Amino acid sequence: MEICPLAGALGAEIHGVDLRKGADWNGIHQAFLQYAVLAIRDQQLEPADIMKVGARFGEPCHYPFVTGMEGFPYLFEVVKEPEDKKNFGGAWHSDTTYLRQPPLATLLYAVETPSHGGDTLFANTAAAYDALSDGMKKTVDALIGVNSAELKYAGGRTAQHGKIKAMKIHDTESADQYLSEHPLARTHPETGRKALYASRSHTTHIKGMTEEESAPLLNYLFQHQIRPEFTCRVRWAPGTLTVWDNRCTQHNAVNDYHGQRRRMRRLTVGAQTPQ
Ligand code: SIN
Numbered sequence: 001m002e003i004c005p006l007a008g009a010l011g012a013e014i015h016g017v018d019l020r021k022g023a024d025w026n027g028i029h030q031a032f033l034q035y036a037v038l039a040i041r042d043q044q045l046e047p048a049d050i051m052k053v054g055a056r057f058g059e060p061c062h063y064p065f066v067t068g069m070e071g072f073p074y075l076f077e078v079v080k081e082p083e084d085k086k087n088f089g090g091a092w093h094s095d096t097t098y099l100r101q102p103p104l105a106t107l108l109y110a111v112e113t114p115s116h117g118g119d120t121l122f123a124n125t126a127a128a129y130d131a132l133s134d135g136m137k138k139t140v141d142a143l144i145g146v147n148s149a150e151l152k153y154a155g156g157r158t159a160q161h162g163k164i165k166a167m168k169i170h171d172t173e174s175a176d177q178y179l180s181e182h183p184l185a186r187t188h189p190e191t192g193r194k195a196l197y198a199s200r201s202h203t204t205h206i207k208g209m210t211e212e213e214s215a216p217l218l219n220y221l222f223q224h225q226i227r228p229e230f231t232c233r234v235r236w237a238p239g240t241l242t243v244w245d246n247r248c249t250q251h252n253a254v255n256d257y258h259g260q261r262r263r264m265r266r267l268t269v270g271a272q273t274p275q
Helices: 025-035 048-054 125-130 134-141 157-161 172-177 211-224
Strands: 002-005 010-017 036-038 077-080 103-112 121-122 142-147 179-183 185-187 193-196 203-206 231-236 241-245 249-253 261-271
Touching: 010 134, 025 036, 025 241, 036 231, 048 103, 048 241, 048 261, 121 125, 125 193, 125 231, 134 185, 134 193, 134 249, 157 172, 179 185, 203 211
Parallel strands: 010 036
Antiparallel strands: 002 010, 036 241, 077 261, 103 241, 103 261, 121 231, 121 249, 142 179, 142 203, 185 193
């Protein structure tokens, strides 16, 4: 197994492993903790194989707004067709932080990819936390963020996801009922590192403050944590499986491939209460 870092802050490519045949799982787990985003190249994974790989990281989690694949309720397809303009996941976020116990990891497997474009950006929110001043760390450490599934910043989930015709989206009208409070800076249970845990997609305000009062600090953190030096970029090819750590990263699916199809399979695992 060869591990090649993708950027200074986070991310690595893994070559020379066939996950169906077995792997150095301890080595992969160590790399996951060290790099937070692993793009494992040249796999040939059927849905059952993705479930098996996911089980190495945690129990599967249910995604409330997209129907799973036939026989695989936890695994769903993320699809953008040539005629679609909107994509899924095209804004900075950590996955489903509006749940009380969000998933520790997401697995995304590329089935069909555009000839170019359709990359996913990642940001290391632990590095972003480390770069704050002591005063700002102290402020953030004391605050709780309120997270909603409603995608308020983008005009609402129904309006946004209604434009994604190729996916089996449902129940978006109930998105405003998914609300969770989590620390603005959480501590990674395995590495002990603190990481910012707020995103423009899901964090609407700070507990005990109005949205207007919260906005200046939140907007600062949203911009700070995606500074180029905290990021990496995964370029996809069919057969790439990327696994990322939602506890210390955010991601953004770049929507720059209109006229081409992109089809991925996505699984989240390891429900965990952010502390
Ligand atoms: C997601 O946000 O889960 C999807 C990311 C992607 O399609 O690159």
